[in-house]
Amino acid sequence: LLYPEHRWSEHLKEEQETKLRSGSLLSATHPKETLTPKAATISHPDRHTISRSVSESIESVTKFENFASSNDSDPAPSASDSHMLPVLALNEVFIGESLSSRVSYYELGINKGNTIKQKSSGFTVCTGTGSTSWYFNINKLTDQCVGELVNIIGSELKVDLPKTDPAMVSRICKRFNDQLLFSPDHPRMAYTVRDPVYNATFPPVAPRGFADSITVKSRCFDAHLVVDGGLSYIFNDGSEATLAI
Known part of the structure; x- marks a missing residue:
């Protein structure tokens, strides 16, 4: 389990850019002062305050970019930083967000292959002993x-398939489910991506399979790695x- 010494959140820059856009929009849409009936009261933010807010946002984003670029040369966490x-x-x-309604965002590498971005309801890895439980x-x-499906x-x-025959449907269902189980002494792990989200950013991948080694890099907000529940x-x-394994 690797906890990097320096953890830069991509969300920080997004937050600053959002503030910048909001300030610019507010400045651009600031209405000119017009005569209004005395019964109406309209308050406008001070122009100097808006201008100062936009300038501070620009300066903040610039500082962040310079700070991030100045640390690009920092060495990546080494094996000595990891903990068994x-x-x-x-x-x-199980790896995923603590709040079950929040999507989990992470990068996944199977068998030392290229990592791919994933969004899902979480990620599980099991042994043959655990294949009868959550994985199943x-x-x-x-x-x-x-x-x-038969229909x-x-x-x-x-x-013409006997789709109305409940006994046949049950046999097919049992046959599929039985092949999910594997022996406790099996030399590989089985993994499952729960409820994967597929789009242009997160391409489709096999939602389950076997692996010798798995690497997961968190992009989550409030996640946990849970061992045996x-x-x-x-x-x-x-x-x-x-x-x-």
């Missing part, structure tokens, strides 16, 4: 889903974890 957790996961490890319930199909397949292939470690923006 004092526990091993028997079943699974995230990925399993229901009879309803299988029945609807669609029959329509697409122009064949018990031990929890803070895992916010900039933190990096490497999982291996």
Whole structure:
């Protein structure tokens, strides 16, 4: 588990740019003073205050950019900065935002491959022992889903499938779900991306699979790395974890 010595949040610059845009918009749309009935009271912000606010925002963004560029040469956190957790996961490890309604943002690398940006409801990794629990319930199909798929397949292939036979649908469903389980002594980990978000920024990837090593770099706001549903470690923006079996 790697906690970098310096953690630069991309959100800080976005916040400054938002303030700058807001100040510029307010300055540009400031109305000219006009005569109004005495019964009406209209208050306008002071022009000098707006101008000063915009100048301060520009200066703040400039300082941030200069500060960030001056630290580009800082060495990346080395292996000596990382910490081996004092526990091993028997079943699974979960990584994601503490608030379940907030999307988790992170960078994912499988088997030392290129990292890809991901947004989802979290990320789980399990051993064969844990494949009967959370991993299984995230990925399993229901009879309803299988029945609807059989109906669609029959329509697409122009064949008459026994889609109304509940016993057949149940057998197909069980066959799929059973192959999700794997032996406790299996030499690899199984991973699952929960409810992935796909768009131009976050391209589609296989939502589940097996791996020898997994690297996750957090871009989250208030996230944790949870071992076997018990031990929890803070895992916010900039933190990096490497999982291996």
